[in-house]
Amino acid sequence: xxxxxxxxxxxxxxxxxxxxxxxxxxxxxxxxxxxxxxxxxxxxxxxxxxxxxxxxxxxxxxxxxxxxxxxxxxxxxxxxxxxxxxxxxxxxxxxxxxxxxxxxxxxxxxxxxxxxxxxxxxxxxxxxxxxxxxxxxxxxxxxxxxxxxxxxxxxxxxxxxxxxxxxxxxxxxxxxxxxxxxxxxxxxxxxxxxxxxxxxxxxxxxxxxxxxxxxxxxxxxxxxxxxxxxxxxxxxxxxxxxxxxxxxxxxxxxxxxxxxxxxxxxxxxxxxxxxxxxxxxxxxxxxxxxxxxxxxxxxxxxxxxxxxxxxxxxx
Ligand code: TUI
Numbered sequence: 001x002x003x004x005x006x007x008x009x010x011x012x013x014x015x016x017x018x019x020x021x022x023x024x025x026x027x028x029x030x031x032x033x034x035x036x037x038x039x040x041x042x043x044x045x046x047x048x049x050x051x052x053x054x055x056x057x058x059x060x061x062x063x064x065x066x067x068x069x070x071x072x073x074x075x076x077x078x079x080x081x082x083x084x085x086x087x088x089x090x091x092x093x094x095x096x097x098x099x100x101x102x103x104x105x106x107x108x109x110x111x112x113x114x115x116x117x118x119x120x121x122x123x124x125x126x127x128x129x130x131x132x133x134x135x136x137x138x139x140x141x142x143x144x145x146x147x148x149x150x151x152x153x154x155x156x157x158x159x160x161x162x163x164x165x166x167x168x169x170x171x172x173x174x175x176x177x178x179x180x181x182x183x184x185x186x187x188x189x190x191x192x193x194x195x196x197x198x199x200x201x202x203x204x205x206x207x208x209x210x211x212x213x214x215x216x217x218x219x220x221x222x223x224x225x226x227x228x229x230x231x232x233x234x235x236x237x238x239x240x241x242x243x244x245x246x247x248x249x250x251x252x253x254x255x256x257x258x259x260x261x262x263x264x265x266x267x268x269x270x271x272x273x274x275x276x277x278x279x280x281x282x283x284x285x286x287x288x289x290x291x292x293x294x295x296x297x298x299x300x301x302x303x304x305x306x307x308x309x310x311x312x313x314x315x
Pocket of ligand 1: 021071073094095096097098116117118122137142143144145146227229276
C-alpha cells in the first residue's frame with residue numbers, strides 16, 4: 001500500500017478540495033484539478049442529472065482526475081452512486097453517513113473511494129469495506145461535523161488504519177498543512193479556503209462574509225437534531241439558537257434549516273441563509289485563483305519543512 005496519495009490519485013500536490021453542497025461545481029473542481037490538486041464536485045442535495053451534467057462540464061474543462069462528493073443524507077444518493085460509475089469518475093468522497101452499501105459497486109468500477117469520517121470506528125469499517133484512503137475531518141470544519149478536533153482525530157485514525165489518512169477541518173494555509181503532516185496525515189482536504197477561490201461560483205456576499213469574519217464568528221447549531229452544523233453567525237443562527245433554547249420540536253428546527261444553505265450560496269442571503277464555513281474563516285483574507293492558493297500553500301509547507309533544524313534541542 002502506497003502512502004503517496006499523489007501517486008495513488010495521479011495528482012501533483014496532496015491537496016483535495018472539500019465537497020461543498022450548492023458551492024463546489026464544475027468551475028471550482030476543474031480549477032483545483034488544473035492547479036495540481038484534486039477538484040471535487042459536490043452532489044449535496046441536487047438531483048442525479050445535475051451531478052451528471054457537472055461531471056460532463058468538468059471533463060470539458062480539465063483532462064486531470066477529479067472527484068464527486070456524495071452527501072449520504074441526500075434523497076438522490078442511490079442514483080448518484082450509479083451515475084459516478086456510468087461517468088467513470090476517478091474518485092468518490094462521501095459525507096454525513098456510512099457509504100458501506102455502495103463500496104462493492106464503486107470498487108468493481110475502479111473508483112477510488114475516500115470516505116469522510118469523524119471517528120475511528122467508521123474509519124476502520126471503511127478500510128475493511130475497501131476504501132482507498134480516509135479523510136479524517138475534525139470539528140473545526142464547516143458544515144456537518146463530528147465531536148473530535150482535527151488535532152486529536154487525525155493521529156488516532158492514523159494509528160487505527162493501514163491506508164493513507166487525509167486531514168480535514170481547520171486547515172487553510174501551509175502552517176495547518178505542515179501541522180497535519182506532522183500528525184501522520186498523507187495530505188489535506190480544504191473547503192473554506194477554496195470557497196473564496198475566484199473560480200468558485202458561490203454568491204459574492206458569501207465570499208465577502210468569510211473574508212470579513214474573525215476567529216470567533218462561527219457557531220454550531222442543530223446539535224439537538226443529531227446533525228450539528230458549523231456556520232458563520234447571522235440572523236438565522238440567532239433565531240435558531242432561540243428556538244433551540246425554547247425547546248421547539250425537532251420538526252420545527254429542521255424546517256428552519258431546509259433550503260437555507262442554497263439561500264446563502266445561490267441567492268446571497270447571508271442574513272437568513274445558512275453560511276456554512278470552518279473556524280479557519282478568520283484566517284482567510286482575500287480572493288485568489290485556485291492555482292494561487294495551491295502554489296502559496298505548497299511554498300509555505302516547503303519552507304516550514306526546510307526549517308526543521310530549528311526544532312533540534314541539546315540533550
Ligand atoms: O458531510 C460533511 N459535511 C457536510 S454535509 C452537509 S449538507 C447537510 N446539511 C445539513 C445537515 C446535514 C447535512 C454540510 N456539510 N462532512 C463529512 C462528515 N461526515 N462530517 C461528519 C460526518 C459523519 C457523521 C456521522 C459521517 C458519518 C457519520 O455516521 C455514520 C454512521 O452512520 O455510522
